[in-house]
Amino acid sequence: MSDQKFVNLTIEGRQVSVPEGTTILEAAKTAGVLIPHYCYHSGLKIAGVCRMCLVEVEKQPKLAPSCATTVAEGQVVNVYTQKALDARKGVLELLLINHPLDCPICDQAGECELQDYTFQEGRADSRYREPKRFNPAEDFGGDVLYVTNRCILCTRCVRYMGDVAGDRALCVEERGDRAHIGIAPDHDLSHPWAANVVDLCPVGALVSKDFLNKARAWELDRTASVCPNCSQGCNITLETRDEAVVRMKPRSNDAVNHFYLCDEGRLNYQWINRDDRLETPMVTGKPASWDAALAAAGAALKGGSAHVVAGASLSNEALWLLKQAAGVGKFRVAKGGEAPLPGVKDLALRADRAANATGAELMGFSRADNPLATAGKIVLIAGDDCTDLDTSALAGASTVIAICTVIPKGLPANSILLPIANFAEEEGTFTNLRGRVQRFLQARPAQGLARPSWMALAGLAAAAGKNGAFLSAEAVFIAMAKTESAFNGMSYDSVGLKGQMAAGAGVTA
Numbered sequence: 001m002s003d004q005k006f007v008n009l010t011i012e013g014r015q016v017s018v019p020e021g022t023t024i025l026e027a028a029k030t031a032g033v034l035i036p037h038y039c040y041h042s043g044l045k046i047a048g049v050c051r052m053c054l055v056e057v058e059k060q061p062k063l064a065p066s067c068a069t070t071v072a073e074g075q076v077v078n079v080y081t082q083k084a085l086d087a088r089k090g091v092l093e094l095l096l097i098n099h100p101l102d103c104p105i106c107d108q109a110g111e112c113e114l115q116d117y118t119f120q121e122g123r124a125d126s127r128y129r130e131p132k133r134f135n136p137a138e139d140f141g142g143d144v145l146y147v148t149n150r151c152i153l154c155t156r157c158v159r160y161m162g163d164v165a166g167d168r169a170l171c172v173e174e175r176g177d178r179a180h181i182g183i184a185p186d187h188d189l190s191h192p193w194a195a196n197v198v199d200l201c202p203v204g205a206l207v208s209k210d211f212l213n214k215a216r217a218w219e220l221d222r223t224a225s226v227c228p229n230c231s232q233g234c235n236i237t238l239e240t241r242d243e244a245v246v247r248m249k250p251r252s253n254d255a256v257n258h259f260y261l262c263d264e265g266r267l268n269y270q271w272i273n274r275d276d277r278l279e280t281p282m283v284t285g286k287p288a289s290w291d292a293a294l295a296a297a298g299a300a301l302k303g304g305s306a307h308v309v310a311g312a313s314l315s316n317e318a319l320w321l322l323k324q325a326a327g328v329g330k331f332r333v334a335k336g337g338e339a340p341l342p343g344v345k346d347l348a349l350r351a352d353r354a355a356n357a358t359g360a361e362l363m364g365f366s367r368a369d370n371p372l373a374t375a376g377k378i379v380l381i382a383g384d385d386c387t388d389l390d391t392s393a394l395a396g397a398s399t400v401i402a403i404c405t406v407i408p409k410g411l412p413a414n415s416i417l418l419p420i421a422n423f424a425e426e427e428g429t430f431t432n433l434r435g436r437v438q439r440f441l442q443a444r445p446a447q448g449l450a451r452p453s454w455m456a457l458a459g460l461a462a463a464a465g466k467n468g469a470f471l472s473a474e475a476v477f478i479a480m481a482k483t484e485s486a487f488n489g490m491s492y493d494s495v496g497l498k499g500q501m502a503a504g505a506g507v508t509a
C-alpha cells in the first residue's frame with residue numbers, strides 16, 4: 001500500500017485531489033484548466049522566471065506563480081479573476097515590447113504560445129512607441145537557428161541543454177533589455193540530442209534549419225507513428241504536407257522517449273519521400289499484374305524451400321506473414337554509434353539502426369552480417385529497403401523473389417519483384433529493443449501499385465498454399481497474437497498509441 005498523501009483543493013470552482021507536493025499548475029491540468037505558462041515544462045527543472053502563470057490564491061495577498069507553488073489542503077485557486085488576468089496581460093505586454101511581430105514569416109506561427117496567449121489574454125494593441133531592439137539571427141550549430149528578437153528568455157533551452165543533455169552549451173548573456181541566449185565558448189548545438197530545444201522553445205526563437213520556410217503549421221497533417229531509424233522506438237508524429245513527410249517531431253511517451261527525439265532520427269526522413277521506388281510488380285524484367293507476379297512467386301515457393309532474408313524494418317505483421325509463407329530466415333541490421341541522452345534513464349540513439357530487430361528475433365529470425373552468403377536456389381528477400389544487401393551470391397539462384405520498396409542492385413534478370421509500401425504508407429507494429437510493441441499509422445498513400453507489406457505477404461502466403469486470408473493489418477496482428485507466445489493476449493486496442501510490453505521480451509542489443 002502506498003502511503004502517499006493527497007491534498008484536496010478547489011481550482012476554478014472544481015474540486016481536485018492530487019498528491020502532496022504537486023504544483024498548482026499541474027493540479028489545474030487534472031481539473032481540465034490550462035494555466036498559461038512559458039518557462040515551465042514538465043520535463044525540466046522549475047525556473048519561475050516568466051511570471052505568465054500567475055494565479056490568485058484566496059487568503060494570499062500576492063498573486064502566486066502556479067508553476068512554483070505547491071498545493072495546500074483547502075486552498076481555493078482562481079485563474080481568471082481580473083487581478084490575475086491584468087497581471088498576465090502586463091507580462092504579455094512587456095514580452096512583446098521588443099518582439100518583431102513577424103508572425104507572417106515565422107515558422108512557429110500557428111503553433112506559437114506567444115500568439116496563443118496574446119490572442120487569449122493579451123492587449124489588442126501596443127502602447128510602446130520607441131524603436132524596438134534589434135539583434136541579428138544566429139546559427140547555433142546543428143539544426144538550430146536562434147532568432148534573437150523573438151526570444152522571451154524563458155530559459156527552457158538553457159535548462160534542457162545543461163540538465164538533460166548534459167552539455168552546458170547555452171546560457172543567458174547580458175542583462176536587462178540586452179539579455180539574450182548565448183553559446184558558451186567553444187560550444188555549439190551539435191550535441192546528438194540538441195534539436196529538442198526547437199520543440200521546447202514555446203515561441204519562434206529557436207527554429208529548425210531543416211524545416212525553415214517549408215510549410216505553415218496549419219498546412220500539416222499529423223499522424224502518430226514510431227521512429228524507424230533505430231531500435232529505441234521513440235514515439236513520433238509524422239507531419240506531412242501534400243502527402244510528403246516534411247518533419248518528424250517527438251510524441252511524448254514516458255515509457256520510451258519522454259518528450260525527446262535524437263537529431264539523427266529526427267532529420268533522417270527524406271528517404272520516405274524518395275521517388276525512385278519500385279511501383280509495379282515485375283516478372284523477369286517485365287511489368288506484370290499482381291495476380292501474375294504472385295502466382296509466379298507462389299509456384300516458385302511450392303517448388304522447394306526458400307532461403308529467406310528479412311528486413312529488420314519490416315513490421316511484426318509482415319515478418320509473421322513472411323514466416324507463414326516461407327519460414328524463418330536471417331536478417332541484417334545496419335550498425336551505428338550509440339548516443340545516450342544523459343538526463344533520461346534508458347533513452348539513447350541505439351547501435352541497431354532499424355526499428356524491428358527485436359520483433360524479427362522474437363519471430364525466430366536470426367542475425368547475420370551477410371544473410372545472402374549461403375543463398376540456395378530459391379531466394380526470398382523481403383524488406384523495406386534491401387539496397388544494402390550483398391547480392392553477389394545470387395548468381396547461382398534459380399528464382400529470386402524480392403519484396404521491397406526499391407529495386408535491390410545486382411538482382412538476376414529472372415527475378416520476381418513485388419512492390420511494397422514503406423512504414424509511413426501503411427499501418428503496423430514494431431517491437432523496440434526493450435520488447436515494447438508499438439503501433440504506427442499510415443501517413444501518406446502507397447506509391448504506384450505498391451501494396452502494404454502485410455497485404456503483399458498475405459498474397460504470397462496464399463499463392464504458396466498457406467493461410468493468407470487477411471483483410472487488414474489488425475487481422476494479421478490478431479492471428480499473430482494467437483500463435484506467437486511473445487504477443488499472446490495483445491490486440492491493437494491493448495497496444496494503443498503508447499505501446500505494450502511483449503511477454504518475456506528482454507534487451508537484445
Ligand code: FES
Nearest residue numbers: 039050051053067
Ligand atoms: S511558467 Fe511559472 S513563472 Fe514561468
